[in-house]
Amino acid sequence: MQLLADLHTHTMASGHGYSTVTELAMAARDRGLELIAVCDHGPSVPQGAHPWYFWNFKVVPSILGGVRILKGCEANVSPTSENGIDLPDEILAMLDFVAVGFHPLTGFDERDRARNTRALLRVLANPLVDMITHPGNEDEFPLELETVVTAAVDRGVILELNDHSFSATSGRSTSAAREREFAQAALAAGASVAIGSDAHYHLHVGRFDAAVAIAEELGFTRERLVNRDAASVLEFLLARRERPRLDAGGEW
Numbered sequence: 001m002q003l004l005a006d007l008h009t010h011t012m013a014s015g016h017g018y019s020t021v022t023e024l025a026m027a028a029r030d031r032g033l034e035l036i037a038v039c040d041h042g043p044s045v046p047q048g049a050h051p052w053y054f055w056n057f058k059v060v061p062s063i064l065g066g067v068r069i070l071k072g073c074e075a076n077v078s079p080t081s082e083n084g085i086d087l088p089d090e091i092l093a094m095l096d097f098v099a100v101g102f103h104p105l106t107g108f109d110e111r112d113r114a115r116n117t118r119a120l121l122r123v124l125a126n127p128l129v130d131m132i133t134h135p136g137n138e139d140e141f142p143l144e145l146e147t148v149v150t151a152a153v154d155r156g157v158i159l160e161l162n163d164h165s166f167s168a169t170s171g172r173s174t175s176a177a178r179e180r181e182f183a184q185a186a187l188a189a190g191a192s193v194a195i196g197s198d199a200h201y202h203l204h205v206g207r208f209d210a211a212v213a214i215a216e217e218l219g220f221t222r223e224r225l226v227n228r229d230a231a232s233v234l235e236f237l238l239a240r241r242e243r244p245r246l247d248a249g250g251e252w
Helices: 021-030 051-059 113-124 145-155 173-189 209-218 230-240
Strands: 005-009 035-041 067-076 097-101 158-162 193-196
Touching (some): 005 158, 005 230, 021 067, 035 230, 145 158, 158 209
Parallel strands (some): 067 097, 158 193
């Protein structure tokens, strides 16, 4: 199964990434990808990007070397903010793509399944949110699977199947079985699903082999995945809401 878009990549702005936007785009081009989403971590992650970083994302090319760059975020579920996310709606509305997930040291380290689920349901109800990242992180951030999948279907939000969750180098590798369970439940419920690399280094962009193998084993076809190519991603996003800065960076 060939996928031509990667909706989960990080730069140095995330605080623990090791590449630039340009390096990500050139690596994507070399791998034959048509589109990437740059989803740096929101500010509540230690050394995550400041809101001004996301506000100024308009200066980044929209197309670089033939690769469409979605200027996005991987924001964090927040226990204290007005919208339950660590970036305000004013910033989220400017972005081409909004992903949200749970991460350590951002207010949810108690492993409280009910609390985590309530917080994520609030996030899923926000019309600016496009994707939930690595929902199967059972060991750190357990969730009520059926409740979350049902809400994702109702809201038309993507549930990610995260390739890095199946890597031995990942802190989430012990929850790999739960990541698979989320994908299986999402398929059965008709939820939107995307496979993401979660690349924190440019040579990992478009690295999907483990997640693709699991998706094929579960019965996913290419047509069931949002990130099959640039056209399918843009069709999905533009059907949800306006993306005011989609072409603001121009083509380089």
